[in-house]
Amino acid sequence: MNTYIFISFIATIIYLLNKYFFSYWTRRDVYQVEPTFLVGNVGKLFTLKAHMADIFTDIYFKHKNKRFLGGYMSYRPMLIVHDPVLFQDIMIRDFTTFHDRPTPGEVADAHPLVGNLVNLKGQKWKNIRTKLSPTFTSGKLKAMFPIMRDCCKVLQDYTEKNIKNGRNVVDLKDLLARLTINIISSVGFGVENDCINEPDNDFRKMGLKLFAPSLRNGVINVLVFFTPDIVTRFKINPFPADVTEFMFSVVNQTVEYREKNNYQRNDFMQLLIELKNKGYVSADKKDEHEIEWMTENEDTKFTMNELTAQAFVFFGAGFETSSSTMSFCMFELARNKDIQRKVQEEIDRVMASAGPEGVTYELLAEMKYLDCCIDETLRKYPILPVILRLTTKDYKISGSDVVIEKNTPVFIPIIGMQRDPEIYENPMQFKPERFMNSSNGNANISSGIVYAPFGDGPRNCIGGRLGKLQTKLGLVTILQKFNFELQDKTLEYGELKFHPNSFVLSPKETVMYKVSLRK
Numbered sequence: 143m144n145t146y147i148f149i150s151f152i153a154t155i156i157y158l159l160n161k162y163f164f165s166y167w168t169r170r171d172v173y174q175v176e177p178t179f180l181v182g183n184v185g186k187l188f189t190l191k192a193h194m195a196d197i198f199t200d201i202y203f204k205h206k207n208k209r210f211l212g213g214y215m216s217y218r219p220m221l222i223v224h225d226p227v228l229f230q231d232i233m234i235r236d237f238t239t240f241h242d243r244p245t246p247g248e249v250a251d252a253h254p255l256v257g258n259l260v261n262l263k264g265q266k267w268k269n270i271r272t273k274l275s276p277t278f279t280s281g282k283l284k285a286m287f288p289i290m291r292d293c294c295k296v297l298q299d300y301t302e303k304n305i306k307n308g309r310n311v312v313d314l315k316d317l318l319a320r321l322t323i324n325i326i327s328s329v330g331f332g333v334e335n336d337c338i339n340e341p342d343n344d345f346r347k348m349g350l351k352l353f354a355p356s357l358r359n360g361v362i363n364v365l366v367f368f369t370p371d372i373v374t375r376f377k378i379n380p381f382p383a384d385v386t387e388f389m390f391s392v393v394n395q396t397v398e399y400r401e402k403n404n405y406q407r408n409d410f411m412q413l414l415i416e417l418k419n420k421g422y423v424s425a426d427k428k429d430e431h432e433i434e435w436m437t438e439n440e441d442t443k444f445t446m447n448e449l450t451a452q453a454f455v456f457f458g459a460g461f462e463t464s465s466s467t468m469s470f471c472m473f474e475l476a477r478n479k480d481i482q483r484k485v486q487e488e489i490d491r492v493m494a495s496a497g498p499e500g501v502t503y504e505l506l507a508e509m510k511y512l513d514c515c516i517d518e519t520l521r522k523y524p525i526l527p528v529i530l531r532l533t534t535k536d537y538k539i540s541g542s543d544v545v546i547e548k549n550t551p552v553f554i555p556i557i558g559m560q561r562d563p564e565i566y567e568n569p570m571q572f573k574p575e576r577f578m579n580s581s582n583g584n585a586n587i588s589s590g591i592v593y594a595p596f597g598d599g600p601r602n603c604i605g606g607r608l609g610k611l612q613t614k615l616g617l618v619t620i621l622q623k624f625n626f627e628l629q630d631k632t633l634e635y636g637e638l639k640f641h642p643n644s645f646v647l648s649p650k651e652t653v654m655y656k657v658s659l660r661k
Contacts, residue, residue: 190360221552226591297317348384353644460612
């Protein structure tokens with residue numbers, strides 16, 4: 143009898159505590175999504191049964207009439223924002239309250255690769271961002287362009303050779319990932335690779351360990367982005383030990399060789415070495431208007447740990463986001479043959495004036511319709527489908543009496559906004575023309591933010607311009623010479639499902655393509 147009483151008592155305590163913790167938002171007069179015991183509103187994330195894009199898209203369409211609402215990551219309260227104007231306040235007007243992300247940047251002392259621009263907070267983030275901003279000007283990108291073009295030529299030759307040898311069915315996502323690995327290892331590390339012809343290259347292996355949809359990566363993604371306090375408290379290294387060792391080895395060898403031999407190259411690594419030795423990057427005069435802050439403070443030179451952490455995030459963010467954008471774009475072009483032909487006609491028209499070196503930085507800029515295709519791809523498939531922020535102090539939401547407490551995670555499901563039929567007509571239709579005369583794909587939107595594949599405001603993606611340049615160049619490389627169609631014709635209808643073990647958007651199933659030479 144006493145046992146039953148004790149069990150009943152414990153059950154009652156658990157019930158009351160659960161009810162109390164899950165009433166956080168209702169006690170503050172904020173509408174909340176009904177949570178589930180123990181897991182809150184992200185149970186399918188914890189069990190790796192759904193991608194966060196699916197979870198937050200579902201919440202968005204069920205509750206999009208709410209400017210904002212409450213939810214729970216297990217028992218931790220989170221604010222979910224659906225209102226474009228409030229989104230703009232968070233990203234721009236009230237940025238000083240939302241300059242951090244809810245990621246475990248505090249473990250950078252124990253695990254230096256974590257101390258990269260994506261994870262850092264507060265003044266540390268601003269210091270690094272200040273110093274990196276001159277590295278992504280149009281002048282710097284133009285200097286790197288010939289290196290990128292050479293990498294693309296390898297892909298073009300490889301694809302043509304395979305077609306002539308009867309191997310005309312390809313996993314395009316894998317092939318494009320190998321291309322971007324070549325580009326990033328070259329412009330980022332000064333290391334010439336050929337992952338196109340040698341897919342077992344060490345850079346490719348490290349990239350797969352970091353981003354391939356796997357059980358380990360799925361668990362780590364949940365820990366880092368939804369329970370960062372656990373990562374911080376137990377000083378968990380989110381990156382595999384061999385990836386960390388590889389990254390430090392490559393960077394140390396590259397820096398040592400260049401400094402010992404006084405060797406310089408127009409790439410990202412050279413700019414990082416400038417930051418290590420001088421504390422600032424020399425900006426081209428014509429690019430100074432593009433730079434957010436300028437500094438020449440000798441006391442804030444990069445340490446080797448800081449240099450390696452930024453090289454690492456350049457490696458990770460640079461290849462996975464661009465290759466995914468290219469593969470999603472090619473998926474849509476393969477099932478919209480009229481759009482594929484229109485892109486190819488534009489490429490042919492612009493390239494008619496090309497010299498023996500092939501496509502140039504200036505010629506690429508003339509391909510406006512291809513720009514629209516990339517923008518439309520990023521609307522339908524934002525590679526980071528949910529934008530995360532963290533309140534750094536209490537914040538009163540404009541137009542309401544609600545005060546959000548300091549250290550509250552904020553989730554903004556841009557994939558929901560960018561697929562909303564009230565914002566974009568027939569949103570699941572791939573229609574590049576949306577962006578012909580509008581930067582956000584809807585000229586009627588006059589206030590707020592509805593389109594933000596690279597974020598917005600002072601903490602937008604610093605490498606967004608490089609990513610788009612790399613994406614555009616890769617697409618020109620393959621569309622100039624080849625036609626693409628889906629091997630599985632059933633994929634011409636319906637929509638792709640996303641892999642639950644991947645943080646970025648990634649198809650759940652491998653998509654194969656038939657490739658042929660253009661006539």
